[in-house]
Amino acid sequence: MxxxxxxxxxxxxxxxxxxxxxxxxxxxxxxxxxxxxxxxxxxxxxxxxxxxxxxxxxxxxxxxxxxxxxxxxxxxxxxxxxWPEDREARPMARSVAAEMHAGFSGLRSACPMNLGKRYARKDRGEAVARDVARFSEIVRPARERFGAGGPFLFGAFTAADAMYAPLATRLDTYSIDLDTTTRAYVDAILALPAFQEWRSAAMTEEWVVAADEVDEEAIENYRKVA
Ligand SMILES: N[C@@H](CCC(=O)N[C@@H](CS)C(=O)NCC(=O)O)C(=O)O
CATH class of the missing domain: 3.40.30.10 (Glutaredoxin)
Structure with a gap:
């Protein structure tokens, strides 16, 4: 194994x-x-x-x-x-996965993943707004063209969804406004039993990184410890 x-x-x-x-x-x-x-x-x-x-x-x-x-x-x-089986979906899935791997630095640096907290809705600047808009530009056409077989980018869950899963948690945690299609996609990721399993384990972890301890912006704290 x-x-x-x-x-x-x-x-x-x-x-x-x-x-x-x-x-x-x-x-x-x-x-x-x-x-x-x-x-x-x-x-x-x-x-x-x-x-x-x-x-x-x-x-x-x-x-x-x-x-x-x-x-x-x-x-x-x-x-x-x-990767998706469809020959036209597959290159698109690889492209959006690579785009995530190399990009979205605005969202990644301004909104670090933290499953233990929730933050109030606020203007998080242009770089974040650009990344959120780009994310929607990925979700909407993928869902429209290839999403018939399930709730994910290309229907069934693939590596492209795995790549965007942490971004979905950030959009939720930082209370970022989304269009209906993008919100439904984010919710589908968050509802995955495997993601729930990850989140439950996260809630019981003992370790808290220094920046998190002094985090005064969080409006909710879900962690049992901290
Ligand atoms: N490009 C890498 C990024 C990996 C990465 O940045 N991992 C972080 C944790 S999320 C890490 O190992 N940080 C520890 C360190 O840099 O010492 C990938 O795709 O796996």
Whole structure:
């Protein structure tokens, strides 16, 4: 059974991506959680991969890092339907997944993933507004053209949805206004049993990163500890 090395479920958006995909596609794995921001975090991550970042997938002699590479490996090694079957949907799914991997820095830096908190609706600046608009421009045509078979971008859940899942949590957590189609897509991600499992585990984690402890902007705190 492969092992997926991840960080705190409350904060680690990159860890969520392959974890959710593997759960959703029924690929069994063990997990190792390395909490972020502790004195030995880096050293513990480096024991698994010289790139020094999680997620990392270890499968016998194979070590894979970078979320997209892990997803591609899962598809190949476990014959899992990581990408849409439709020949026209597949390149679009790969494009939007790569776009997420390389972009959305406005949303990612202004609204870090934090499943333990909720923030009031407010203007979060132009970079965030641009990223939110771009996200909707991805969701609406994908849903319209390829979404007939299910609630996700290309109908059934694929790696493209896994890539956007942390962004969906941010849009929810930071109370960002969305059009109806985009909101329905975000809700479909949040309703996934696998995501609920991740969120429940996040709520019981003991570790709280320093920035979170002094977070005065949060209007709700869902965490049992903190
Ligand atoms: N491009 C990487 C990003 C991985 C990443 O930034 N991971 C963060 C956690 S969410 C990390 O390992 N941080 C620990 C560190 O940088 O020391 C991917 O796609 O997997």
């Amino acid at each position: 492969p092992t997926l090395v991840i960080a705190n479920k409350c904060y680690s958006s990159w860890s969520l991506r392959p974890w959710l995909l593997m759960k959703q596609l029924g690929v069994a794995f063990d997990e190792v959680v390395i909490p972020l921001d502790l004195p030995d975090t880096k050293e513990r991550v480096l024991r698994h991969s010289p790139a020094g970042k999680v997620p990392i997938l270890i499968d016998g002699a194979v070590t894979v890092w970078e979320s997209i590479a892990i997803m591609e490996y899962v598809g190949e090694a476990y014959a899992a339907p990581v």
